[in-house]
Amino acid sequence: MRAGPARGPPRRHKGLIAIAEGLRESTESWGDLLHDCRRRGMRDPEPVVGDGAMGLWKALAEVFPAARHQRCWVHKARNVTNALPKSTQPGATKAMQEIHNAEDRAHAEQAIEAFAKTDGTKWPKAVAKITEDWEELLAFYDFPAEHWIHLRATNPIEFTFSTVKLRTKVTRGAGSPTVALAMVFKLVESAQDRWRAITGAHLVALVRSGARFENGVLVERAEAAAV
Template sequence: MRFLIDEIVREGARRMLTVALEAEVDQYITELGGQRDGAGRRLVVRNGRHRPRTVALAAGPLEVAAPRVNDKRVDETTGERQRFSSKILAPWCRKSPKISEVLPLLYLHGLLSGDFVPVMEQFLGSSAGLSPATVTRLTQQWTADHAAFQRGDLAESDYVSADAVHPKICLSQTHSCLLVLMGVRVDGAKELIAITGGLRESTESWADLLRDCRRRGLCDPMLVVGDGVMGLWRALAEVFPQARHQRCWVHKTRNVSNSLPKSALSGAKKALQEICNAEDRTHAEKVIEAFAKTYGAKFPKAVAKITEDRDEPLAFYDFPAEHWIHLRTTNPIESTFSTVRLRTEVTRGAGSPVAALAMVFKLVESAQGRWRAITGAHLVSLVRAGARFENGVLVEREEQAA
């Protein structure tokens, strides 16, 4: 029964494709039917059919004999004969565009190029157009896509999250990492701003990336969220001196916990969560003081990591309360790269540095469609316009109050 259903589906798809090809040729001939030679004969006429060929479609492999066109017109500029080329089924085509689109996605998510033939042959019923070389050729487009992305306009981006990740891929140098920037557009949607290779999260690497973003139209962000690596903050002070800094609370909690014994972790983590989730800055500062009194004598290093730079971890309180959940941490970047790590574990590397970076870009671009938009998107424009917020609440401007 299943075999019969598959045959019916394939036959229906074959007939639809044949009808579409015939209609395309008929339209072409009709449009050029008025062009004739000196003897009055039509220059564009039907000329039978091409040899049958197998084309891989979602419905399965289909044998198609495309109609031929005899076009006797001559290009006046080049002197060459004109040729009819079908937009539905190109002469070189052995698989539908949908199949071509899904192959790189399957490769990105873990299917090796050498596995395409046995796997897809079982699914489509044919191995036509599914050689490893075909898949590799398709992936070359990723490099061009990444280069075009790196030239995109960033004038609409704000609220930047920055992080450096260390996936197990082949980059240009031994201590290389990936520098990633994620931003928020005026409509509240999150977007990938930039992704490139850097050396040890150094100030120079971050500064080069930020300068490139500035050339692409990125203005001083209202807030930049990042971890405690100093290279980022020094580069920001050089390139975007007006941008405020917000330390990631996930990284902050991790750093403080590393300075505490296991016996004190439970209570300390609850206190840190209370600071991060306090209803306003006043309550957060009270919890910090209590934390310092409780742990200051025994664990001064852990307490210093909270008290010495308290303004940066609490910067998010000066922005809309609806945005707080998005501004406390860079975790969206790290969670996105779980897909990258899954892929690199399968491939044991990604070839050349250029291919590795392009593959990571396409993985992140694929995940971007699932990123959660910022809550209270209508407030983003107010923040960019310079509106002032205190403890998450909009404060009326002085000129308006006057």
Template sequence: MSSGDFVPALEQFLGSSAGLSPATVTRLTKQWSDDHAAFQDRDLWESDYVYVWADGVHPKVRLGQARSCVLVLMGVRTDGRKELIALAEGPRESTESWADLLRDCRRRGMRDPELVVGDGAMGLWRALAEVFPQARHQRCWVHKTRNVVNALPKSAQPGAKKALQEIYNTEDRDHAQKAVKEFERTYGAKWPKAVRRSATRPMNSWRSTTSPPNTGCTSGRRTRSTFSTVKLRTRVTRGADSPAAALAIVFKLAESAQARWRAITAPHLVALVRNGATFRNGYSSSAPK
């Protein structure tokens, strides 16, 4: 998309009646940059995020570095509401870039979340171990499913995808383990590589005693669906005249999408998780500490 196409794309985002002249676009991106700067400097002491999703969003414009993307953190508060936490540019695979973002959040008052969900990028997990060592890690099931399915021939992919969905949609760990064994029995003989990539390794961290499945872990296991409302609209950054403008627009997209995020399932249980209640098969087995 050329610079001449940038204004129509923004009009689609803001509404066709926005009347965006080049001067208006310049003013808007400057205002959005200022809004983003204020957002990144706000106090987080009163914001308790129990669950956090972390992912990289790739705008349709080259940022400051050749392999940069926008690092995004979203969280679930103790009342079950989803909220944008932070957004900054950085190399997606870089431990230091994730650590810089996480350190800044801790500096502003963010405490260790109970669980962080992300893709397979090792930089994120190393940074979490350094900055928020109490947080448990969960690999995104959408990314995991994609990796497993890609190790299979196309003819076997639909059935394997459905079988993996049965694993992560089960109501408790026991049923999930049975579904894992069924997956291994069905696909292990012909495609051992896919089984090695399957759900057996994530089972150790999935739905442990302090993470009840019906508090929103069903959606929390998926970073891709969580970020889709932002990712699907980053095309409006094509034609942005600078990395700063692209970053400002992605921030405004995320802020706009936030208004339509639904609270997680059974939000009343999130505070119990934060307070130390233990759960088995989705039900509390001990009082909060």
């Protein structure tokens, strides 16, 4: 994260911290990138949000084992609907929205149970994509409610890569991997200025200090827990 403009109250923004050439999101490629982040002084992130690419999660467990895992709801919803007939997709989409938009973890878990009860018998593979990953899908409830909108999905990255893909198609290739990586870096570097500022930025320091949240509400500060 980087500091906001000098005038007015300070704000915190999402920001680019690393970019590297990789091989099909492999564990080795992710491991190299994460090790580089650690060498440059990065501590274990609190939550890490990502899709179902196993390479990331395996490398994360090795390099930043204390990091919490949060699965992206946009990717998960897409995976679920792709496993269903078109006629049932609107209902499944609504059910998943009721899960990740629930006011607290208890209601989210109840919505998961309702989804499994309604569609589990007829569409077990689709429902299993939710029930088997429910802990990582609901990890955001252990962070400030103001941050939930940022933690439920990897949208900033996805939107940025859409722009990158469009630009690379127009240029019809960059000539070499080095030039391609440089072009992608400049595109992402430019895009980060348009990323949404973090809601409740003042709570980031509390999260990093070890404060405990339940259903988005602060219940214990780190110093109080140490007494």
